[in-house]
């Protein structure tokens with residue numbers, strides 16, 4: 001399905017939140033054209049509006065100005081064609097890992113087919129053997145991986161990932177990055193991923209959108225034209241890394 | 257058998273011995289003081305006398321008969337109150353319309369103590385079973401209603417967002433997200449409600465009845481049998497304790513996911 005489906009058009013998007021002390025402008029003048037099947041990474045400092053932008057694309061918020069279209073359809077509320085992994089796992093504590101993942105299945109999925117799909121993604125995210133565990137019985141990283149599987153079972157055209165590997169250790173993180181790339185290639189879907197990790201951004205993205213502080217705008221959108229799998233220690237990789245690094249250190253001295 | 261971590265005392269000590277120690281001590285002191293003639297037996301019989309009375313009331317089947325009558329009333333009234341409380345609490349928790357429409361009525365009725373309804377209900381329904389069961393239903397309704405309402409309203413919006421993103425229909429959202437998340441609250445309500453139901457059956461029987469534990473106590477007072485009275489009082493306490501224990505056990509069975517967690521989204 002590599003046509004206009006899965007392409008995203010973000011034009012002049014602005015987002016204000018009404019607060020008691022007045023409007024808070026979180027995003028301003030966001031323009032982005034995402035081709036179907038593209039892997040976009042958003043990087044930016046805490047509070048710059050990355051999650052807000054994902055929620056706008058996900059249809060959980062509406063833009064104060066501008067518009068977002070998926071293919072040729074304007075976005076009106078959430079939909080299964082846009083899978084979402086939130087910054088927190090948001091697993092239901094009353095369901096086992098298996099049940100949580102199965103909750104992501106489309107209504108009307110045949111039982112047998114659903115079972116096979118859930119099983120497939122459960123092992124894909126490395127949770128085999130934990131299907132019967134409740135969220136409080138597995139680690140934060142495992143919860144995040146279960147949440148990823150829940151978003152994948154309905155095979156969305158666009159996958160919105162809000163720091164999905166934030167709770168993972170460095171090693172599992174690298175492993176999950178490889179998994180995500182594999183899933184992305186196989187599904188030919190569009191991915192928009194938020195991260196704090198510059199290394200991760202360069203490793204994964206076709207393009208990296210660097211966001212400025214509030215109100216969030218795209219300070220720069222860098223293409224990463226390196227073949228995959230990328231070598232993290234290669235000269236071009238390090239060069240792009242340094243470039244992004246410098247983006248942050250130019251206007252602000254300190255980075256958390 | 258010393259086990260590590262509990263100061264050399266076994267878990268059995270904490271689970272069984274220690275809780276029983278204090279009541280045992282009270283009984284011993286009470287018995288000793290009674291033997292020395294500290295209490296007038298027409299007002300406070302000794303534990304041994306009460307135990308003998310208990311035995312004979314059990315043997316004659318009188319006590320169990322009264323207990324059964326009371327329990328049947330409690331379960332009838334509790335079932336009605338709990339079902340109405342759950343339904344109304346869910347309805348008002350889900351729908352802003354019904355919440356607004358009924359909030360003043362429920363707010364007005366809720367502070368009225370259950371006992372205040374007894375004379376009113378006797379006037380409306382007579383002194384037969386109906387009025388007693390209704391008193392119990394009213395008593396158990398409120399805690400169930402309040403807890404369910406709070407539980408349904410308190411569903412974490414983050415969970416609701418997950419369901420929205422996955423395009424779940426209203427029924428799935430209700431049955432798989434809202435109700436499970438409200439279930440611990442429901443159980444709190446049921447537990448408190450059952451306690452109140454049990455307390456109010458006795459209240460209802462004290463006023464008008466010809467059988468039941470409450471009646472037994474009242475009648476014993478009229479015919480000056482303090483030992484029978486106290487057997488009745490103790491039976492109420494023990495039955496209440498047992499009911500609470502059973503609800504807690506049921507709760508533990510049902511909420512494997514909510515144990516150990518402790519925190520989580522309430």
Ligand SMILES: Nc1ncnc2c1ncn2[C@@H]1O[C@H](COP(=O)(O)OP(=O)(O)OP(=O)(O)O)[C@@H](O)[C@H]1O
Pocket residue numbers: 017018019024026044045046047048049050051052053087
């Ligand atoms: N519903 C809301 N109401 C009011 N303000 C909000 C709301 N959601 C987000 N904000 C504000 O918008 C700003 C951006 O929030 P957002 O969650 O998008 O940041 P972020 O870039 O994802 O940060 P982080 O990296 O820490 O997750 C913050 O200042 C936040 O306080």
Ligand SMILES: [Mg+2]
Pocket residue numbers: 050051052087162
């Ligand atoms: Mg965020």
